[in-house]
Amino acid sequence: MSRADATREFHFETVDYRPWVELLKQPVLIGAGAAALVLLIVVAASKPAWDLLGAGRGLVPETLYPVTGFLIVLGTTYGQVVGWAIGTGIAVYVMTLVGFPRGWATLRLAMTVVYVGLAVLPLSVFHVLYGGWLLDLPRAGLSEWLAENHPGSRWLLIYAHPVIDFSLVVLAALFLGTLWRYDKERIERDVTLLRILSLSLFGTSFAVALSLAIHSILAHARVGL
Secondary structure (H helix, E strand, C coil): CCHHHHHHHHHHHHHHCCHHHHHHHHHHHHHHHHHHHHHHHHHHHCHHHHHHHCCCECCECHHHHHHHHHHHHHHHHHHHHHHHHHHHHHHHHHHHHCCCCCCHHHHHHHHHHHHHHHHHHHHHHHHHHHHHHHHHCCCCCHHHHHHHHCCCCHHHHHHHHHHHHHHHHHHHHHHHHHHHHCCHHHHHHCHHHHHHHHHHHHHHHHHHHHHHHHHHHHHHHHHCC
16 A cells, blocks of 8 residues: 555545544543542642642742642643544554554554553653662651651551552443443444543543552652661
């Protein structure tokens, strides 16, 4: 297939799936709103953790650290969802160029590959860059130090942290299970399935963004030990 033919194929593919924009409006708004609401509750209930992070230090008053932390995590969440959508489009285009047939099978495979990258790549890069340094920092007494110096943060940083990381497995099973169990026509006509896909996608992005924030807060906490 020539590059011109592949480009035409990709153009037709885009047109074929344009109705998805209308179908996804409501599920996307629900997912975006749910992520913002849950994050607002988390930040409000763990304000000392965000004071410890100090996002925007030197640029904003200390009283606004929870606000800047909220905005950073929410922006990361939304950014990853947008990145997934753009990445899926690019993946479909590249796959078409190398000979994959246009259609649901190719789109579904592209969505899956980019989703796995969304869930795995950011945390993997973080651990590659900072994992060794973090592991060298003292852990003994961390929980007690947080309880004494930053009460209200321990539930998020110590107890909720593994739950948030494990939730990625559940969310991936939900997203990929729904995506691969049902065909395109069934998903298009069933708003419940669209909402499940949207909520699990936003949930994955939210869990990754919050996990990255927690790792960053723990780095600040361990430096303070």
